[in-house]
Amino acid sequence: MTEPDQVCPIILCGGSGTRLWPLSRKSYPKQFAQILGDRSLFQQAALRFGQGGFAAPTIVTGSDFRFIVTEQLAEVGIRPGTILIEPEPRNTAPAILAAVLALVSRNPDAPDPIVLIAPSDHSIPDSAAFGDAVARGRAAAAQGKIVTFGITPDRPETGYGYLELAARPGADGAPVDLLRFVEKPEADRARAMLASGNFLWNAGIFLARASDLVAAFRQDAPDVLAPVERSLAAARADLGFLRLDPAAFAQAPSISVDYAVMEKAPNLAVVPFSAGWSDLGDWDAVWREQPTDADGVALSGPAAAIDCHDTLLRAESEGQVLIGIGLDNMIAVAMPDAVLVAPKDRAQDVKKAVDLLKARGQRQAETLPRDYRPWGWYETLVLGPRFQVKRIVVNPGAALSLQSHHHRSEHWIVVEGTARVTVDDKVQLLGENQSVYIPLGAVHRMENPGKVPMVLIEVQTGSYLGEDDIVRYDDIYARGQGAKG
């Protein structure tokens, strides 16, 4: 339940970009990756609202990411409010509106809540300062303003939109009325705006009463409001998620919240924020946010630099060293299945690498080796001509479907935790170091009845080892024949 004076955060985490490839991929986008520190950006966003003054967050994400969301929240000990599944990406306006409406409909008798719309794919290192900024905006929001947050610029950035304020912000950081939104500028214009002091970067964060947001949509974007209302009315609960109705949601235009309502709304105010923010829009931006040594070298993982300057070297796996020698203004990101090397000033072109790999049909373009499923995750350790070895991790209480295969046998060896294994008519518990054989054609299931993750090594042998050789008899996640996992 929401306390009357709590702000209700809405965390957006359905987006996916390509400019932080290979760390961020379509199957596991930027907000879920460990870009800064050992928490994902999504976890950092959720933890930002874990402090007092905030209700449990409402989360909007895509169907493919729903189990990443639940796993990452569990890791940091945060219990979400509603987790809303958008059937397809339609930019920010439909997603935000759906979350606001879902929040209101969940507590129809509660007072009009103040909501905070928060993207999860950027960095705000100082959570306390951010909490202060939210507090500074509260009164204005309570009086009917839509409060946006403007980042004090420290360079004439041409990659961000700006907010033009009616006056220079005061030292108290109190809200200032917004004059207008400014599109990404040319370099000259960016320098002039930086010098003026009346222009702040648009961080895409909003604080407002739910009723005022809905009213703005009713006024300026009724074509968004109607289908989103229908998609929520026809939404379907699914294992703790709330799935918006796909047919209705598809009728909403794909439009950003700025274009749909914010740029037309007369009641906007800006809270200035100067404690550090980055959209981490490309590897150059990541280099700016990571700690660097005296030579401007930022390292992460088992990476090392010899005579390098102003360079980012990221080794994303403990088992893979990355060495740069004599590099200047370069980026190198190493993962076990993909490596990127580029000058910093070509950081925007990383999407070309993804396009190239997609055109070649290489799976590294969009997917990580680790595959997340309702029950946990797996990764292929080695794929041979007639065999495959997988590591499978099953969450406590989770179960794979009851299934059989036409073309392969499987050996399962439990190496951590406890498994409950069904093979045809026999059910048995396997502890660490116990194994079982699943003959070709046998009906089988793997479950984790325990309280800790169960780790199992699976050795498959057979003439065809594709994920689609699966006959499903029963699935607690209600997936069909040939579906994966």
Next chain:
Amino acid sequence: MTEPDQVCPIILCGGSGTRLWPLSRKSYPKQFAQILGDRSLFQQAALRFGQGGFAAPTIVTGSDFRFIVTEQLAEVGIRPGTILIEPEPRNTAPAILAAVLALVSRNPDAPDPIVLIAPSDHSIPDSAAFGDAVARGRAAAAQGKIVTFGITPDRPETGYGYLELAARPGADGAPVDLLRFVEKPEADRARAMLASGNFLWNAGIFLARASDLVAAFRQDAPDVLAPVERSLAAARADLGFLRLDPAAFAQAPSISVDYAVMEKAPNLAVVPFSAGWSDLGDWDAVWREQPTDADGVALSGPAAAIDCHDTLLRAESEGQVLIGIGLDNMIAVAMPDAVLVAPKDRAQDVKKAVDLLKARGQRQAETLPRDYRPWGWYETLVLGPRFQVKRIVVNPGAALSLQSHHHRSEHWIVVEGTARVTVDDKVQLLGENQSVYIPLGAVHRMENPGKVPMVLIEVQTGSYLGEDDIVRYDDIYARGQGAKG
């Protein structure tokens, strides 16, 4: 047996350098790596002598590389003559002399053989042209000359030694007398030598009668001759290898054949060779030898270049893509456990990367994930807190030692070929898709009784998984307690 008119090749493959890290490592040096094409440089050297006119090669290598040598020769279907093990690296003079003496002692009644001393860590793409050059040198060698091969230079290289000829080589490529050896020059001197036409690169390849080489050592390097003779007299046959006596060999000075005898010998002639040669001394040299596109980009493996120029991009594993964007005169080499990025003109500094990793105690400095043993090889697929998964490949007819462990149990699953498995008193044959469990403490052995390699997945569980937890009861390779494998 050697035909009377055959040249006897001596292939040197005991060396190890650091400048082609990460592909070349101390445990698996350059000559055994696939640097150009899908054969190693050593295999290419052996195949060069696989044509008519050459006897089976005598091979000199280090103890750590002996099974790499036999496996790589088997792969290309070459049966070696003697494989001589040098107990420790003592530069080229003792190794060459030992091989010459071993060759003579093997056929004491045969006529004085003509030997060809051939390093295996360089590239000679045109084997036929090289065969012609050897043929051009034969008569001179038969008349008592020590024939060396001089590479026609195509650039003022400062990284090689030169040979000064008594006259400009003729169009017929006939041997020319050598005036003197010239050390690696300064740039000015290198340009002058290139312009003169009387200077060729010293490739370190020699053709001579065995008796003339031994005589040269007797004359100019008796301190090498005496201990090498003793080390050969006390040599010990071991599984098809001939191990030089370590105590005697250690008394030979560590000296190159050039310093020990060649620079003092009065009877040297040079056969010019212009059909292409490279010592592949660093990644810059490799870039020069690999095929490049119109932009000077050389790619190997699943690597791709976007807007790159004069750049080498090598992805050494099929499972790892490497993408370069906007690179100029750069080198990037990606392996699953190590990645190197450097400008081409820093190629000589790659050894600094190896030094740095050694100082940090990181195994990537010197060893590859794949570990070669008398019986085949293994690699770790995943190492967890209390488990490890390995892929083990056992050569036909080979056997691991009879052993037990104090701290781990093992599950073995055969995925290719057939295994004969001993567990305590029980011996059984396992085919593809069969498995066996080795309890902690059980005495066990794995053998491949078949005609094709046997591939097995081993899942270990236990509190300590180090290679030194091994009690050995019997070993066809005569290794002791705690020795690996």
